[in-house]
Amino acid sequence: MSRFTRGLLPLTIANVKSYVRDRGALFWTIAFPVLFVVLFGSLFSGGTTKFTVGWVDQDQSAAATSLRQGFAAVSLLDLKDANQDDALAQMRDGKLDAVIVVPAGLGTALSSTGSTSTPFQLILYTDPSKQSASGTVQQVVAQVVGGINQTLSGKPPELAVQPQTLQTQNLTNAAYFVPSILAMALMQLGVFAAIPLVAQREKQILKRLSATPLARSTLVGSNVFTRLLIAVVQTLIIVGIGAVLFGVSVLQPLAVAALVVLGAVTFVSIGYVIASYARTEDSANTLASVVQFPLMFLSGIFFPIAFMPQWLQPVAAFLPLTYLGDALRQTMVGGAAYAPLYIDVLVLAGWLAVTFLISARYFRWQ
Amino acid sequence: MAVDAQPTDTHLDADGDVIVTEGLTKVFEGRGGPLRAVENLSLRVHRAEIFGLLGPNGAGKTTTVEILEGINKSDSGKVSVLGLDPNRDSTQLKERIGVQLQTAALYPNLTVVELIDVFRSFYKHSLPTSQLISEYGLEERKTGLTKELSGGQRQRLSVALAMVNDPELIFLDEPTTGLDPQARRSLWDRVAALKAEGRTVVMTTHYMEEAEQLCDRVAIMDHGRILELGTVDAVVSGHFKERSVRFATVPAFDDAHLAQLRAVTRVAHETDETVLYTTDVPATIGDLERLGERVGAKNLDVAVKRPTLEDVFLELTGRALRD
Numbered sequence: 001m002s003r004f005t006r007g008l009l010p011l012t013i014a015n016v017k018s019y020v021r022d023r024g025a026l027f028w029t030i031a032f033p034v035l036f037v038v039l040f041g042s043l044f045s046g047g048t049t050k051f052t053v054g055w056v057d058q059d060q061s062a063a064a065t066s067l068r069q070g071f072a073a074v075s076l077l078d079l080k081d082a083n084q085d086d087a088l089a090q091m092r093d094g095k096l097d098a099v100i101v102v103p104a105g106l107g108t109a110l111s112s113t114g115s116t117s118t119p120f121q122l123i124l125y126t127d128p129s130k131q132s133a134s135g136t137v138q139q140v141v142a143q144v145v146g147g148i149n150q151t152l153s154g155k156p157p158e159l160a161v162q163p164q165t166l167q168t169q170n171l172t173n174a175a176y177f178v179p180s181i182l183a184m185a186l187m188q189l190g191v192f193a194a195i196p197l198v199a200q201r202e203k204q205i206l207k208r209l210s211a212t213p214l215a216r217s218t219l220v221g222s223n224v225f226t227r228l229l230i231a232v233v234q235t236l237i238i239v240g241i242g243a244v245l246f247g248v249s250v251l252q253p254l255a256v257a258a259l260v261v262l263g264a265v266t267f268v269s270i271g272y273v274i275a276s277y278a279r280t281e282d283s284a285n286t287l288a289s290v291v292q293f294p295l296m297f298l299s300g301i302f303f304p305i306a307f308m309p310q311w312l313q314p315v316a317a318f319l320p321l322t323y324l325g326d327a328l329r330q331t332m333v334g335g336a337a338y339a340p341l342y343i344d345v346l347v348l349a350g351w352l353a354v355t356f357l358i359s360a361r362y363f364r365w366q
Numbered sequence: 367m368a369v370d371a372q373p374t375d376t377h378l379d380a381d382g383d384v385i386v387t388e389g390l391t392k393v394f395e396g397r398g399g400p401l402r403a404v405e406n407l408s409l410r411v412h413r414a415e416i417f418g419l420l421g422p423n424g425a426g427k428t429t430t431v432e433i434l435e436g437i438n439k440s441d442s443g444k445v446s447v448l449g450l451d452p453n454r455d456s457t458q459l460k461e462r463i464g465v466q467l468q469t470a471a472l473y474p475n476l477t478v479v480e481l482i483d484v485f486r487s488f489y490k491h492s493l494p495t496s497q498l499i500s501e502y503g504l505e506e507r508k509t510g511l512t513k514e515l516s517g518g519q520r521q522r523l524s525v526a527l528a529m530v531n532d533p534e535l536i537f538l539d540e541p542t543t544g545l546d547p548q549a550r551r552s553l554w555d556r557v558a559a560l561k562a563e564g565r566t567v568v569m570t571t572h573y574m575e576e577a578e579q580l581c582d583r584v585a586i587m588d589h590g591r592i593l594e595l596g597t598v599d600a601v602v603s604g605h606f607k608e609r610s611v612r613f614a615t616v617p618a619f620d621d622a623h624l625a626q627l628r629a630v631t632r633v634a635h636e637t638d639e640t641v642l643y644t645t646d647v648p649a650t651i652g653d654l655e656r657l658g659e660r661v662g663a664k665n666l667d668v669a670v671k672r673p674t675l676e677d678v679f680l681e682l683t684g685r686a687l688r689d
């Protein structure tokens with residue numbers, strides 16, 4: 001066994017046990033983000049029982065009008081007439097949940113008696129990142145089309161739906177804040193990460209450990225692993241609640257997983273810098289709180305940075321949480337990017353490298 | 367060449383001893399200027415002995431022990447522990463020593479068994495958890511969280527933790543502070559057993575009775591320096607050739623008369639007792655009784671005491687309270 005791995009697993013298990021038995025810490029890392037997601041969700045996402053769907057009629061035939069009546073009869077749908085460009089633009093802006101396009105030729109196709117067997121294609125635009133909206137609309141449209149096909153009693157041509165996806169720029173509130181809350185939770189987990197070590201230093205537990213062959217790298221490694229485990233649990237809880245309650249799905253699970261690890265490790269490293277400058281557990285706690293609030297409110301995780309006062313925007317451009325939030329948003333729900341994904345990753349990696357060096361140099365063991 | 371022939375300055379001849387220090391010095395930079403916590407300290411600890419470090423608060427006992435354990439660095443002087451340099455070979459050394467710190471806390475939210483198991487995982491070789499639990503009387507509390515232990519139980523656990531790696535050299539910094547008399551005696555038995563098993567123990571204590579009972583040799587230190595070092599008997603008899611004869615103070619006696627009695631070297635008063643130091647107990651007591659008859663003070667309740675380590679300690683380090 002190498003010197004690093006000796007004691008690593010038992011110490012990590014001991015850390016997790018200590019953590020789980022500390023009710024206060026458990027509340028802040030598990031219950032708090034859950035409350036946040038539920039609270040924000042109920043405040044902002046409202047009752048989405050009706051979906052606003054753009055209706056683009058390029059055929060202008062009697063058949064198209066009766067088709068429209070069929071859809072309008074469904075109480076879940078609220079149809080808005082528009083031409084295709086306007087409808088898609090409105091959908092990008094978040095004003096429409098979906099767009100149905102009736103291409104020219106429907107009337108002629110239906111009146112010509114049975115010469116062709118290819119179904120006539122309606123086009124349906126939905127946004128896959130809005131899972132519940134797109135799923136419901138797709139189901140409803142399929143049902144309506146199925147009903148119409150039945151009344152046509154199998155006479156060709158039948159109607160079919162050609163699904164199209166459209167990445168909307170303005171996300172629903174839920175889709176916007178679920179990645180934000182995940183980023184916030186990872187940030188909090190990180191900036192408070194070294195508090196246990198500071199407490200152990202204060203109570204001379206670190207001194208006692210230094211009288212054993214346990215390597216310092218193992219001690220730090222187990223502390224970081226403990227935090228990563230908690231980060232994984234937090235991520236599952238937050239993403240799970242987002243999916244179940246608000247229909248927010250994850251577009252790129254692997255990328256999100258990698259970002260969760262990168263984000264957690266970066267903020268843990270920032271937490272170690274905080275611990276390097278604090279003498280006692282109390283002062284480390286105070287310092288971590290002082291750090292977390294500006295991060296939370298200046299990073300544009302709860303509202304787009306463009307909404308910030310002009311003079312504050314460079315601050316946001318400097319803060320790591322801006323980039324973690326942006327990267328998680330891009331990979332979880334899509335939407336407008338603040339920076340390209342690779343920039344997000346580079347900035348986070350830069351913060352990680354710098355803070356790692358600072359804490360490796362200045363962390364006090366005794 | 368002549369230059370090569372010079373003895374290297376760092377070499378210490380352990381000569382079979384477990385610990386050798388020469389001219390050990392440690393200076394702390396405090397607010398009130400530099401504080402010399404350990405000053406020019408030289409000592410040797412033999413294999414399989416119990417060595418006691420005694421001294422008033424702030425004497426430098428803990429600092430000395432921590433330098434030997436390799437968790438504190440000396441500023442100058444030479445140290446060899448188990449033939450190793452505690453700074454350079456600290457990982458190797460730590461596999462072989464057991465350490466109980468005076469002030470260290472334990473992981474509060476782990477149970478006794480969990481904590482012992484975690485510590486065992488740090489070492490290449492360790493003793494079974496159940497053996498440690500039973501040897502240190504922790505059976506009843508083995509599934510309790512360490513934060514719920516009483517002070518004495520916690521103290522026993524920290525000694526048990528010092529034993530997890532089956533060490534050949536054990537450092538105990540005030541191991542019996544806060545223990546009830548039963549627990550203290552049971553720990554004495556454990557420490558004596560460690561010695562019987564061939565292990566070496568270096569301990570500090572403020573209980574002189576404990577040092578007399580347990581330690582083969584003691585060092586009395588103050589202000590970072592060793593004032594006296596040797597077996598308890600040698601230390602005591604080196605300081606006090608006399609015995610003390612004590613009795614409840616009789617107003618009719620005056621010190622000038624008492625000092626004239628045969629073999630009396632000194633007269634002292636402790637609370638309401640008079641103490642005569644004498645080189646010949648029967649002669650002094652005979653004279654004292656005749657003196658009593660003359661002044662009408664009969665049936666003096668006389669007690670004879672051998673001087674103790676505590677007498678030497680107080681003599682050497684003074685009676686005034688520190689810090």
Ligand SMILES: Nc1ncnc2c1ncn2[C@@H]1O[C@H](COP(=O)(O)OP(=O)(O)OP(=O)(O)O)[C@@H](O)[C@H]1O
Pocket residue numbers: 394395396401402403421422423424425426427428429430468
């Ligand atoms: N880390 C430190 N920084 C500054 N001064 C220190 C430090 N550690 C110890 N000292 C000082 O060094 C001196 C010796 O302390 P030490 O702890 O070795 O005494 P001790 O003999 O163990 O006392 P006690 O019986 O109270 O445990 C004391 O004056 C103490 O204040």
Ligand SMILES: [Mg+2]
Pocket residue numbers: 427428429468539
């Ligand atoms: Mg001490």
